Amino acid sequence: MSVSIGWHGGLCAFLEAQDKIHEYMKENPEEILEIAAKETELGIDAAKEMFPMYDFNTEITEHDIESMEKTEQFMKENGMIENDVKYKVSVLLDEKRHTFRK
Secondary structure (H helix, E strand, O other): OOOOOHHHHHHHHHHHHHHHHHHHHHHOHHHHHHHHHHHHOOOHHHHHHHHHHOOOOOOOOHHHHHHHHHHHHHHHHOOOOOOOOOOHHHHHHHHOHHHHHO
């Protein structure tokens, strides 16, 4: 039996799951490093070295938007893409994130 929760309910469930995952990662860094090392087939030392390079927060910041815009411009200028990147929808969704949960 399949139950449809609609896009609003599905989005809320997805965002809540992402928040729980992010919180679990913060509370269990050693376990997460072991999983990352195993899944990437890197040693634990390499995983520890690389881990700080990644931000697993799902909130979109002004810095993220600026970075996406610079990357898009670079890729256009170098013939890597022809069309605009449609990230603005994601930004709008993130701005409404807490509204969706209510």
